[in-house]
Amino acid sequence: MKTILDFSRARREDRPIVMVTAYDALMARIVAVSEADAILVGDSVAMVMHGFSSTVEATLPMMELHTASVRRGAPDTLIVADMPFGTFRQGKHVATEAASRLMQAGANAIKLEGVSGHEDVITHLVEGGIPVMGHLGLTPQSVHQLGGYRVQGRSEEAADKIQTDAHRLESLGAFATVLECVPADVASSITTRLTIPTIGIGAGSGTSGQILVLTDLLGLDDRFLPKFARRYLDGHGDILAALNRYAEDVRTPRFPTDAEVLA
Known part of the structure; x- marks a missing residue:
């Protein structure tokens, strides 16, 4: 994918869209040469990379920093950046400033959670030339209001609301x-x-496509095991084993060898 128009093209052609969430230049460079279609710079960076307990801790400068890093690693890949907590709930002018900064950092589009209460913001951004991706269901920035990370839309009423919100997003x-x-x-x-x-x-x-956080699909965190995140690699185990082999080689000593010493 090169532009957001490719999303609608994939939808028309019934071709599944593959997105990956990444946060830095190194991982973005790997994703860029993979078969994935696009990268999301998610506000989950606050938890995955910075150790916070929720995405609420993501700030605009943090999102700018990671968006720019991903862009440097994947200069030709379509990138969507999350609008951090609060930036789109302070009116359309504040939201436009935040979205513009993310676009200038390297994003092709922004993503924001929910729709109720900021319909005018979505319209304003779109009319201003800033592509908007929505986010419904479990919206992590509202985790305190939702009572935790839990499945949404189980009741008929809740399912109808998500359906209605999806149509509102489309119309906006x-x-x-x-x-x-x-x-x-x-x-x-x-x-x-x-x-x-x-x-x-x-x-x-x-759905029309899927998204997983790169560190989840690589199995890098042995403490975070959500049911929906299939592991395609035991990254934690492999990296730990490599570190232990390195430590053993240093102490033996088998590292460095003469061939690894600079002349």
Whole structure:
């Protein structure tokens, strides 16, 4: 993918969209030469890279820093950056300033959570030339209001609200929306009724595409094991084993050898 128009093209062609969340130049460089379509610089960076307990701790300078880093690692890849907590709830002018800074840092589009209460912001951003991706279902920035990280849309009323919000996002000009941690049948129903693509995470296979955090799919964190995040590598185990082999080689000593000594 090169532009956001490729999202709608993939939707029309019924071609699944593959997104990966990454936060730095090194990992972005690897994603850029993979078969993935696009990178999300998620506000989950606050938890994954900075050790905070929630995405609420992500700040605009933090998101700018990581967006710029990912852009340097993946200069030709489509990049979406998360709008951090509060930046789109202070009115359209504050939101435009924040979104503009993320775009100037290297994003092709921004993502924001929910829709109620900031419809005017979404319209204003889209009309100002800033592509907007939505995010419905489990919205981590509202984790305190939601009572924790739990599946959303289980009741008929809750499912109807997500469906309604998805249509509102589409009508306001969003080019796609993430559906996080909602029942598979709800996500599939929403996807069928929208013309814009849906990107699922913990929402079953009936969405227009999927997104996983790179560190999750590489298995780098042995303490975070969400059911929806399939591990394609035992990164934690492999890295730990490599570090222990290095320590053993230094103490033996088998490292460095004469061939590894600079002349």
